[in-house]
Amino acid sequence: MKYLLLATAALAATTAFAAEPQFDMKRVSDDIRVLSADDFQGRAPATVGETKTVAFLIDRMKAAGLEPGGSIGADGQRGWTQDVPLRMSDIVGKPSLTLTYGGKAHALTQGKEIAVRAALTGQDNVTLKEAPLLFVGYGIKAPERGWDDFKGQDVKGKILVVLINDPDFEGPAGKFGGKAMTYYGRWTYKYEEAARQGAAGVLIVHETAPASYGWATVASSNPNTMFDIVRPDPKAAHTPFESWIQRDVAVDLFKASGLDFEALRAEARKDSFQPVPLKATLSADYKVKTQIITSQNVLGRLTGRKYPDETVAYTAHWDHIGVGEPDANGDTIFNGALDNASGIASLLELGRAFKAAGPTERSVLFLAVAAEEKGLLGSTYYASNPVWPLGKTVGVLNMDGTIGPGPAKDFTISGTARLGLLDMLVEEGRKVGRSYTPDPRVEAGGFFRSDHFPMAKVGVPAISFGGGIDLVNGGVAAGKAWRDAYIKDKYHQPDDEWSPDWNLEGARLDLGLLYSLGRRLADGRDWPNWSPDSEFRAARDASAAERK
Structure with missing residues (x-):
């Protein structure tokens, strides 16, 4: 069997689909x-x-005449739904968020310079006091590709600053196969790996092209209610502090550390990249309302x-x-x-x-x-x-x-x-x-x-x-x-x-x-x-x- 087959036949004169059924x-x-x-x-x-x-x-x-296709209930009958237990978390009120760099404290506004997600770790508050920032490139640990952005660094108690997507996004094709994003490029992976490394939190630097959407999407999506599947140990999959920051904020704090953002961004595309401490800290304080709820998958069947x-x-x-x-x-x-x-x-x-x-x-x-x-x-x-x-x-x-x-x-x-x-x-x-x-x-x-x-x-x-x-x-x-x-x-x-x-x-x-x-x-x-x-x-x- 051929895979990823491309159609080579000449296009028909019309694209009309003249077969049943007729869709309304x-x-x-x-x-x-x-x-x-x-x-x-x-x-x-x-x-x-x-x-x-x-x-x-x-x-x-x-x-439509479908049959119930969901779970079997206590009555022995099949229902229309499947229960999906989820952890639900919300930030209570407006979070207090401050980046300190260049000798000054810079207050951050939720949805403007930063987009913070409610903690999915089960805790009811997040408090960080001058947590140090560490730039870890793309935040990837992929031994099968010969790639490790952490290089043995102890990141406990630190806020990781990471780039979105993966090192091959801007080419040339390297250990990540070219422009096509791997799972290592997804923001979900960035958070998961940071948790595995034991970090206190993550700041993903937003850039429109590698993210594939603008800041408006980030700012509108992340401050809302967050959900996750119910996990035996939620801290194994999430750090307490998960967020995105605007690119301009990242450029400024790198500059205040005597660093060039673009130069380090380019360096991060190499497997020889070494983590770089930033002369900056982050403080945060906010309450989190967290609870276990049950959502529903809905299933019809023939x-x-x-x-x-x-x-x-x-x-x-x-x-x-x-x-x-x-x-x-x-x-x-x-x-x-x-x-x-x-x-x-x-x-x-x-x-x-x-x-x-x-x-x-x-x-x-x-x-x-x-x-x-x-x-x-x-x-x-x-x-x-x-x-x-x-x-x-x-x-x-x-x-x-x-x-x-x-x-x-x-x-x-x-x-x-x-x-x-x-x-x-x-x-x-x-x-x-x-x-x-x-x-x-x-x-x-x-x-x-x-x-x-x-x-x-x-x-x-x-x-x-x-x-x-x-x-x-x-x-x-x-x-x-x-x-x-x-x-x-x-x-x-x-x-x-x-x-x-x-x-x-x-x-x-x-x-x-x-x-x-x-x-x-x-x-x-x-x-x-x-x-x-x-x-x-x-x-x-x-x-x-x-x-x-």
Whole structure:
């Protein structure tokens, strides 16, 4: 089998998808409108927004004719949900934050120069008094790549200053494989490694290009309620102080230490980099409200008539950021219309389509997961506590932001993973005159930022589908312009709102492609796998006996 196959056939004269089922795009739009309305309060976990969203999903799944696909309750009956226990933390009031450098104390304002997350360590307050700062480059310890930014330094009690992304972002390709972000480049990894090293906290230096989003996204997302899965030892995964700072702040404090930020940034791209103490300290004082809550994954299912224990899964996350600080227009509600009410509306429409088309040989699962915006927590929990066996899960087709500017000649997936599931998607695309374009923004680390990733880590073939960028009207230039404007002005901001003026023809074509692949899997005997050199292949092969 070929992996990462590129379609080479000439593009069809039209991209019209002239096969059943017929998708009701007005219904899709209406579902997005309802889910992203202000009364859903941004769909944050453990809020009235979650209560309304879960009720909405169950109601729509029932109306579509789906069966309950969730956990079995105390009554012995299968329900519509799976409990997802989470730790929830909030900063109480405004945090007191001060950087001291150049002989002066510089007060920092939450959301302006700094964006601090509520501690997920279980403690009810964070107090740091003149904790020393240490620059550790990209904050990576990767022995398999011959890389260690810590070089044996004792970082206990220190605040680590780290760069976002990984050393190969600006090239040339080195130990991290080039521009495509590895997991070592993700902010989640930076926090995890700092905790493993025993640091007191982390300051991630924000830069728009390597982060793949602007400061507005950081400032609006991080000060809100934080969540994590419930861990036996939360301090093993989190430092008490987790934050981002503006690049200009970093430049100033490096200068006050007699250092050149750009020169050290360049030095950090070498495996010979040595940690550099900064002549600066950080003080912080704030209370944290922390509690254990239960969120919900919502599962609808259609039982296969011949192989009911084998599952094809469609996934999308139902949550968004909730309510935050007012933006420039005074708007506090992060409606999350594209991200990801659109994915949920697509999930529901696919469920209706499968039900209308009649039974499949294998079962089809429609899984709406919780707390994606808090770190892929609903899908992470499901991957560790599957309702349906992972060894017999044929594949996962994830949808995250399914409305674009119009029909496209191509399509993509997040990241550069190589797997047979992608080959099959390419084949289905070719049938309707659409070609596969590799992720145009691999440096953004999209593979690690959506709900297929936790499933991939446990071996299940999984992709996150993306609409194309080569638009029928306007080509690649128009597609890129729309994407860049969305990231700048709407992504994780209150302006991600429903519009009656959306062109939904592209979404309709995407639904057709996703349906075709899912139906092929559900009516076939294929067991897609990862490429032989994939880091996820071993986990999948280990479950091979379950599929015999």
